[in-house]
Amino acid sequence: MSQLENDIRRVFAEVWVLEKGSTSPTLMADTILLDTGLDSLGFAIFVSSLDEALGFDPFTLAEDAFYPQTFSEFVAFYERYQPKT
């Protein structure tokens, strides 16, 4: 698992606890993001918290809007737009 994927999982768990007050579900590669139980606002906070933690937001960087459906698509989207060091 990449460091980036670890960070995404960690932030997801933090946002989940804050929003739902319970232990976050395990994200599998084929988990449908909408099925996790985070609503639009929860998902917006997740993306925004990732921006604060990682320093980039692929949804804003991408020329064309993309709406990942599964967790693996979500991670791949972040990997594609991760700033090269």
Place this chain on the structure above:
Amino acid sequence: MNSLAQQIAPQLADALIVSSSGGTVRGADLRNTGVALDIGADTRIALKLHDPLDVVRALAALDGQVKAVLLLSHALAPETALVLAQIAGCTFFVSDMMPKGADGISVRPLETVFGPHRRQDPQPTEWLMTTSGTTGIPKIVPHTLRSLARSVYRFSRDSDQSALPVWGLLYDPTRFAGLQVVLQALIGGGRLAVIDTTLPLADQVTALADHGCTHLSATPTLWRRLMMVPGHGRLPLHQVTLGGEIADQPTLNALRAAFPAARLSHIYASTEAGVGFSVTDGLAGFPQSYLDKAPGNVRLKIEDDILWLRPPVTALVAGLPGIEVDAAGYVRSGDRVSLDGGRVMFMGRENGLINIGGVKVYPETVEAVVKTVAGVALVQVSAKRSPVTGALVVAEVQLDVGADPDTTRRLIQEVCRARLDREAVPAIIRFVAGFATNAAGKLVRTGG
């Protein structure tokens, strides 16, 4: 002026409205409805009903028969509903959810409203809408069926039934955007598919697809979420309508790609002014040429970077609280705009109002709550752009000397959650060393 019941398009006799929870309303039932004998022409009625089908049945029965109908959201707190009903001069509630009335206002169930009485010559009924917003008492905005149905497109009476639209209703029908969908289906000629919005979104999409939904109106936030549902492309959409928030170019592009066969339309409307105009070229903002000539006989002007609009039909009069109408009849929209390459682009609200997926939040309301938290010296609330909900609430906080950041952050979250709507709770809390203040010693508010 014909009443709503008289205007219901005759193309569809059966199953005019279907609900994902199993209910059905026939066009003939709505056209032939009447009211109980004790409901006179001067009656002012407040509606607060759970089921969108009941809202439509009530409106079809009452329009043209009574003086005024106040449309209240089922989600409104009962005490707020009561205050609004008093302000509007209503004598009773038609409701399946109000626990009790108050002095001079009784509560009765919907079925007691129906009866044999029907005026042959319908009178103009005031449709009293309320504005949304997460603070204080909503404003009451007077409309008429004529001002609300002004932009309804009427399909030909000769149209093949299979060619008629099926409108999906994902909005509250007592809100401006939802009522537009209802009127478009009823008067324009089409079916209405009422979807249970408490279901998971994937199930709502399945229900829309099962009902053959061809026309769908939603906020940009909901459209973005809808595009995350696997299989959303099977919706047989001919029309994709966006409203309630700024429609940005990435979202419009994504919708164009997701539904290539659909007409893409973003609506500029407000509860106050009604439908302003729609934009169908797939580009964000609207053509600058609309300032000279806008579709639908709406007149537009920009003053001090604020968009003003004059609808051709309105029930607005000067002097209504909280609504600014100038001498020439233009309504101040409160939306900041700027010119960019032949387009007029929306830049946010003039008073800093934050629109989070269609829910409007006043920064001052959030600041007032955060200020009460121990450890907070100063706070400034602003918007952060979000690719998901359009905006999120950010609180920048200057701590009291010696206050612990982690403890204060947790306290701010706890207090805000207890006292504010969820959208208004700061999604991001940042601690800062200090703020810029103006000559009057007030915090300088930046951005919008």
